[in-house]
Amino acid sequence: MTGFARAEGEHEGQNWTWELKSVNGRGLDLKLRTPPGFDGLEQPARAAANAKFKRGSLQANLQLARAAEGAANVRVDLDLARKLIEAGAAFVKDKRVKKPRWDGILQARGVILAEDGAEMSEQARAALEAALIAGFHQALAGLDAARRAEGRSLAAILTEAADRLDALIAAARASAATAPAALLERIRQRLEALAPEIKLDPARLAQEAALAAARADVAEELERLAAHALELRALISKPEPAGRRLDFLSQELTREANTLCSKSSELELTRIGLDLKTVIDQIKEQAANVE
Numbered sequence: 137m138t139g140f141a142r143a144e145g146e147h148e149g150q151n152w153t154w155e156l157k158s159v160n161g162r163g164l165d166l167k168l169r170t171p172p173g174f175d176g177l178e179q180p181a182r183a184a185a186n187a188k189f190k191r192g193s194l195q196a197n198l199q200l201a202r203a204a205e206g207a208a209n210v211r212v213d214l215d216l217a218r219k220l221i222e223a224g225a226a227f228v229k230d231k232r233v234k235k236p237r238w239d240g241i242l243q244a245r246g247v248i249l250a251e252d253g254a255e256m257s258e259q260a261r262a263a264l265e266a267a268l269i270a271g272f273h274q275a276l277a278g279l280d281a282a283r284r285a286e287g288r289s290l291a292a293i294l295t296e297a298a299d300r301l302d303a304l305i306a307a308a309r310a311s312a313a314t315a316p317a318a319l320l321e322r323i324r325q326r327l328e329a330l331a332p333e334i335k336l337d338p339a340r341l342a343q344e345a346a347l348a349a350a351r352a353d354v355a356e357e358l359e360r361l362a363a364h365a366l367e368l369r370a371l372i373s374k375p376e377p378a379g380r381r382l383d384f385l386s387q388e389l390t391r392e393a394n395t396l397c398s399k400s401s402e403l404e405l406t407r408i409g410l411d412l413k414t415v416i417d418q419i420k421e422q423a424a425n426v427e
Contacts, residue, residue, distance in 0.1 A: 141278030147267040153199045154275040161193035170198045172245045190377045300415045301365040311405040357396045382423035389416045
């Protein structure tokens with residue numbers, strides 16, 4: 137499911153901003169970007185995201201800035217910069233990469249350090265990280281609200297698809313009910329065209345029509361389609377995450393619709409089966425957006 141949330145706050149002169157984005161994903165994947173020195177936030181952030189969501193590709197970005205009155209001095213870790221240059225010297229010599237630019241080196245993690253960050257006590261850092269994690273929870277709540285709003289829209293779309301399934305299944309039942317009589321007439325016409333001089337035995341003709349109708353019987357497929365449509369409505373109404381179940385359900389619906397089309401002996405029933413497959417494809421597409 138898609139969504140966006142932003143949370144801002146301040147702690148001891150440090151202004152922080154969390155930005156969270158969510159796009160569709162089969163599982164849950166969190167990509168976390170934090171300033172240098174705050175790698176310790178990753179584990180509690182992942183735990184919070186796992187507790188809140190089951191599916192989706194999440195991107196979380198943390199920005200820190202000291203208030204103007206308490207702006208920190210920064211320094212460049214020249215030893216680290218020198219090591220980075222030396223590590224890439226062989227690649228530059230072989231012309232496998234371009235010579236590094238100073239502005240690019242400065243963007244490497246750990247090259248630029250805040251002087252006050254190095255001097256921050258363990259207790260102060262723990263308090264700051266606790267405030268940042270609290271802000272992350274706040275951003276998660278905003279993202280959850282955005283995803284729930286999208287979920288309500290998806291529920292309306294899936295409910296409409298369930299209505300179309302029910303209508304098509306009812307039409308398929310009506311078409312299938314007329315199939316035996318249509319088969320009997322079609323067999324009679326073919327036999328008369330092949331051998332008009334032969335008198336047809338009504339009992340024999342009825343027997344052949346019954347065998348053909350048995351091979352084309354789609355009653356079981358229609359019953360399973362109806363059961364799956366009922367399950368779709370149940371999943372829409374339940375508060376629990378239903379994305380994975382919807383994936384599986386769409387596969388089962390597709391299987392039954394394919395069998396219906398393959399067994400159909402009537403053009404109208406085949407057309408209905410194709411319409412069913414179109415609706416099922418739409419359900420499958422929307423299932424990827426569901427938590």
